[in-house]
Amino acid sequence: MPPTYQIPDPTQRRFARTNVQTIQQRAALLRELLPDTRTIAELCCGDCSAQSEIYRSHLHIERYVGLDLQPEIVAANRVRGIECVQGDTLDPKVLRRFADFDVIFFGPPLSIDCDGHQGLAFHDIVPGYLDFARLLLVDLHFAGTLICIGPKTTHLGDAQWLYEQIGHRRSDVKLRLIHHSYSTVTGAGDNTEPRLKYVELWFSTWLPNAWELRTSGLDTARVAMDEA
Numbered sequence: 028m029p030p031t032y033q034i035p036d037p038t039q040r041r042f043a044r045t046n047v048q049t050i051q052q053r054a055a056l057l058r059e060l061l062p063d064t065r066t067i068a069e070l071c072c073g074d075c076s077a078q079s080e081i082y083r084s085h086l087h088i089e090r091y092v093g094l095d096l097q098p099e100i101v102a103a104n105r106v107r108g109i110e111c112v113q114g115d116t117l118d119p120k121v122l123r124r125f126a127d128f129d130v131i132f133f134g135p136p137l138s139i140d141c142d143g144h145q146g147l148a149f150h151d152i153v154p155g156y157l158d159f160a161r162l163l164l165v166d167l168h169f170a171g172t173l174i175c176i177g178p179k180t181t182h183l184g185d186a187q188w189l190y191e192q193i194g195h196r197r198s199d200v201k202l203r204l205i206h207h208s209y210s211t212v213t214g215a216g217d218n219t220e221p222r223l224k225y226v227e228l229w230f231s232t233w234l235p236n237a238w239e240l241r242t243s244g245l246d247t248a249r250v251a252m253d254e255a
């Protein structure tokens with residue numbers, strides 16, 4: 028039975044998208060850890076206009092490409108001048124074209140119908156992290172950096188499990204960073220109290236197996252609260 032994918036209804040103005048503070052944090056981490064990054068892919072991209080803009084203005088990238096299953100979302104990204112592919116991220120024919128990219132962000136839907144509210148747990152996310160990692164790393168021999176964007180409930184046990192599953196077939200793939208991204212804005216730009224938004228697992232063949240726990244966005248939040 029084919030997996031049931033969470034697809035947003037593009038006529039809904041507020042389907043889930045990543046907030047700009049988190050994207051700025053990812054750009055800063057790429058500048059610090061992988062300054063030679065030239066090609067970035069955003070898989071299950073949704074509306075990736077903010078990512079395209081921030082990565083292009085903060086990094087020396089030559090190519091930023093999105094991939095989404097939803098034709099209207101792909102069309103909307105293309106209208107914004109973003110190179111965007113329509114297809115299933117678990118389709119080897121589709122994914123093969125990203126196998127030589129420097130950095131891949133894998134950001135599957137983390138909520139039901141991509142509404143941003145009915146959150147899903149790490150092991151309930153579809154397309155799943157293991158299915159995707161196996162296809163990209165084992166079948167397609169990806170040799171860059173894969174950033175798995177997980178729900179805020181992702182814990183060390185999830186990271187350990189995915190790392191070990193990958194390690195069975197690709198011992199050269201290391202876990203450099205477990206990044207907890209906090210922000211004080213929503214994807215729609217509304218201000219909020221400081222919230223943990225994502226837990227990202229940074230796997231790479233280029234970086235050491237440091238398993239560093241890093242938190243971003245709390246300092247700005249604290250300043251905001253002090254000034255309030």
Ligand SMILES: C[S@@+](CC[C@H](N)C(=O)[O-])C[C@H]1O[C@@H](n2cnc3c(N)ncnc32)[C@H](O)[C@@H]1O
Pocket residue numbers: 032033034035042043044045070071072073074094095096097100114115116117133134135136137141153154
């Ligand atoms: C709403 S977005 C949210 C996450 C997005 N990465 C972001 O940062 O905002 C999730 C997108 O994943 C797409 N999607 C769901 N299943 C997919 C699949 N199997 N292959 C490609 N895209 C998929 C949906 O159409 C939706 O646009």
